[in-house]
Amino acid sequence: MTKLPLIAFIDDDPRASELFSRYAQTEGLQVQGFQSVDAAQSWLENNTADLIISDLKMPGMSGLEFLAWLRQRDSEVPFVLITGYSTLDNAIDALRLGANDFIKKPYDPEELVQLTHRLLRRDPDPHAHNFSEAERSMLGNSPAIAGVYRVIDKIHDVRINVMIEGESGSGKELAARAIHDRSDFSDKPYIVIDCGALTDTLLENELFGHEKGAYTGASSTKPGLLEVASGGTVFLDEIGNISDAMQVKLLRVIQEQQITRVGGVTPIKIDVRFIVASNRDLAQMVTEGSFRHDLYHRLHVVRLRIPPLRERKEDIPILVNHFIRHFAARYNRPAERFNADCMARILEYTWPGNIRELKNMIKRAVALSSEAEIRLDQEAEATPPWASGLIRPQSSGGAEAIDADHPTLDVLERRYIEKLLKEYDGNREKTAQTLGINKSTLWRKMQSYEQSASEDFPA
């Protein structure tokens, strides 16, 4: 029997390793959880792990100190650091110290498992379908998505820029990750920057870094993400949202492949592949004069169009099975499949929110399921537990009414966001600030709630 890869997972919150472990087990990975670096260190005296995943902030030794300790002992074990959004600097320090990657909280355990597979260089489900590398995390084998895999495969050895187009939720971010994972430089950093969420000053600071004393508060020199990502890939999401001034700066960087830190004078060479994506029609923006044509052409070297889900309905069964399996493991539920009636409706629907909408619907359905088969049988279940996404709720409370005393985390999160929005008169900026997330994350969350409340689905 082949030995399963062993992952050491360190987080002072035992629920985090339990959750990851539950999902990882379904993907052929073993997980050894620790609640402190101390415990992990003692274990490592007599054992070896194939990969280490550690939270940054823990009582006692931090994830970063742990990484430094490992590298001092010449351990080359792949290491992933879990960080919060506000601790991005630490993530960059981690890459410098020899971490292989980092993941930001809140993260999806599926994403972490895919990252694990990539670092261990394993295919999670080699029998799932025929495409080789690109589909490690992207699922589907329709002709429409096969075209996407082909492009991804073709450009693996050339460091050219890619523009990804597609509707919201169709998988642009996932495709960007797949391009990097499939590339010959997948062991180099992959950094995502959400241009829609940052002001010009912040974006400039993140991309180019700054010299000590560049402005009040710049107490030390900080390299920009384009420097940190050198040799690897930078994914600029929502590129259509950057200002005219930023477009000029970015164009110069791409042309010259060098940057100058804010407050600095010496140009620094970089070597990165840019992948950009936008929900907005960039070609249209060029015609209208709101996006520079020279920047557009620099970025548009390869164009990758991610087809909307309604154009690749053949992929729905694979996606449905995968998401059911994923969420059943995550929520520890018996759900295995939808009944035929449900599947027919799922296949009929046009999914305007694409895979994200499908995934959210299945997440709810599975979290609230109590049997292997998820049914549309409203008679049998007084309030269909997964009603809100797939069919119209019969009671005002919908899914939440199912277990008002024990709402799921998702429900609590949604209620809290709604409460804050009300409190701030719908002001998203203030709401996002209080929540400690960026505006586009808040926008996405709100969008997914809207989708779930949508009554477009044929009842």
Ligand SMILES: Nc1ncnc2c1ncn2[C@@H]1O[C@H](COP(=O)(O)OP(=O)(O)OP(=O)(O)O)[C@@H](O)[C@H]1O
């Ligand atoms: N082919 C796929 N297989 C499995 N999961 C997918 C696939 N495509 C997308 N997803 C999942 O659907 C969700 C939305 O995908 P993603 O964030 O990549 O979309 P996007 O096009 O970047 O959306 P947006 O434009 O709103 O940022 C994610 O949870 C992603 O994991």
